[in-house]
Amino acid sequence: SAYATGARLTLAQLSVPEKTNEITAIPDLLDQLADAKQLEGALVTIDAMGCQVEIADRIVGHGADYLFALKGNQPTLESDVEAYFNDAPAAELATKTTLEKAHGRLETRTYAASANVCWINSERSYPGQPRFRTIKTILKVHTRLEYADRSSSAETRYYICSAPCDI
Known part of the structure; x- marks a missing residue:
């Protein structure tokens, strides 16, 4: 299914045959x-399977x-992006932190984005392997959830994006 999340609309939907995904x-x-002129200028988000x-x-x-x-869908790329953010110079990063209190929890998200992506298209892969050639931004999102009645949790996720860096 394709959704226009801001408008809360389903734009299109296809059934997936058995024995496929x-x-x-x-x-x-x-x-x-x-074809329906619904894609141009859009930002398409897909879960990890579609990466x-x-x-x-x-x-x-x-x-x-x-x-x-x-x-895990692109393990080498994920590992490389994680390693980049572990050692990235602060001058290469755009960062932002948000705080949201709802549903009995306090959620802190720390975003970091970088336009330094030239190293991604390196020749380190085997010859002929398809490469992401349109990445313009890599992102890291660290989420920390704090609950009043139980222990807190944290998760870090990584993303690639073809749009210019704009945190």
Whole structure:
């Protein structure tokens, strides 16, 4: 399903045949949205399963940008992005922290973004391997949840994005 989250609308939906998964349907769904003039200028977010070079290229080819989660689906890229943020010079980072109190918890999110992505297209991979060529921003989101009645938790997630860095 494709949603316009701000408008709370379902834009398109495809059924996925048995013995396959949503990765095979995503390109068709993107083409449908592009044909209906619903994709150009949009920011497309897809969970980690959809973080594929071919899907990224299709989104950008239709005049949109993507924001993909890195979560084991691209282990080398995820590891490299994590290592970058562990040692990144502060001058290369745009950062922001938000605080939200709701649902019996205090949620602190710390965002860090960098436009230093030239190292991602290196030749370290095996020859012929498809590469993400349209990444303009990498992001790190650290979330800390604090509850009044139980212990707190923390999670760090990493993302790649084809849109320019704008925290």
